[in-house]
Amino acid sequence: MEASKVVHAIYNDDDVLMAAVKKVKAEKHHIEEIYTPFPVHGLDKAMGLAPTRIAITSFLYGCVGLTVAILMMNFIMIKDWPQDIGGKPSFSYLENMPAFVPIMFELTVFFAAHLMVITFYLRSRMWPFKKAENPDPRTTDDHFLMEVAVHGNEKELSSLLKETGAVELKFIDKEDTH
């Protein structure tokens, strides 16, 4: 559930940010989101985010690609029109398999790669003409922004965030920003 009111705490160093995340988590405040200009190693662990399952989807897509390749060539080359092309044995799939391996390999990689990328786009809601969700343009350059939910504890929260090294604090009503 999204809080109606949030605080945006801005940091200008990723080490300070990491320490702040650990502290805020220890105080049991809910971190809604963190915006950074580059990947901060270990941030997902500190925030306690669940590991990604995108590699598993990719493996399954690869299996689909392999199946497509096998079924397609089995139908075309063996079942539908088993022509003698240069003496290659088209009596069964297995006998002619080495010739199909390059296609099987490529289709596996093709399916695994492309479907995984599309899955990534869908899951992270990215597409052309999508309205950017960035609360502060500086976070794409050299600032880090932590968004923490506020439940009427503004005073306590602002002193805590100040303590962690935030250079700027902004209390915002969520409805306005979206």
Next chain:
Amino acid sequence: MASIVLIILGLIGVSYGFWDSHHYKTVDDVKVLLAEEAHHGDGHGEAHGADHGGTHATAGHHEADAHGESDEHAEEGHHMSHEEHVLHQIHNRPWAALYVGAFFFFMIALGVLAFYAIQYASQAGWSPVLFRVMEAITAYMFPGAVIVLLIAVASGTIGHYNIFTWMDPEVVEHDKLIQGKSGWLNMTSFVIRGVIFISGWALYRHFSRKFSIAQDNADDNKNFKKNFRISAGFLVFYIYTESMMSWDWIMSVDPHWFSTLFGWYVFASMFVSGITVIALITIYLKSKGLLEFVNDSHIHDLAKFMFGISIFWTYLWFSQFMLIWYSNIPEEVTYFMTRIEYYKLPFFGMLAMNFIFPLLVLMNSDYKRIPWFVVMAGIIILCGHYLDVFNMIMPATVVDRWFIGAPELGAVCLFGGLFLFIVFRALGKAPLLAKGNPMIKESEHFHY
């Protein structure tokens, strides 16, 4: 202790192999054997066929076999009866079994040496904690290589040309193809090349170990820099000599056949089994509490290498197989015809063990951190690469009279025992942490 038991067991197995094969002294003995087999085949063909991997199940099969042999005669141009061929194959078996075992363990040590040189030349930050393990494994390289060369030479001098037919002057006399290659394939240059290869590798191994030990208590990085330079030089030397070694020591068992990517293929095989052995010994030592600075990220990296190089090996195996299968040129394709006809199980079994198994087992990132998972995958990979060497040597020497029995297992025990003995003795000679290495701090804190 266990290694000595293995050596003794191995010696028994190997000598049993020689004794057993020399039961059959004359052509007449073989005639009796063949008649017996034919009789067996009539009586209970199924069981017999299964016993011997379906290689000589029925009398009918033997007729076909004889035809194949006579084709070969025409090609080689000298006349030998079927029984003489069989006798030769029976006598070849203990030699070939010994050679396969010796080459397999030598190849592990040489693969580790190449891996070690790459770690130095690329200044890898993760691996210095494993340097002492690698150095210990490469201690087997020199004796192992000398043993392989000695067996190869002995098979042509003491034995009756049991591994390399081109060493037999009688064969060469009637064989235009081998005559054409005799500029390369002759005993003198074979030995000279072998000595050059071995001494080059051994020199690198000797000096890099020396500098590595010297670096432990040095107050500057001079030894490390020297090691970096000789590693880069060694890698250049290695890639040439490894390629030529694979022509000499492996490919020339089939002197009528050639393949251009064979050197790479043998390299991939030795590289992946070398890395696997590093992982296995590291896990073993860690379980004994001797390598507390090795964490599961190091194991993870080694497992990644095992996974990646297994696939690289498969890529080369398939590239070699598919190009020859596709064009189906008679002079090249006999190589695979023999293997598919008589070695179906080892030939395709090794593909499953070296590719499908590691592909599925080592793909998951979490599994690569679990020691028993890596050990299990490692054992399968090693067995698979033993079969790989087996498939390279055996079809050329014993053809359809192969079996993995006392001579083969004996050779594995013998050289496995020798390998473990030398490696663990070398492990005891230096501290297990190369503490003077400038990259050691990074390596100790390595995590992925």
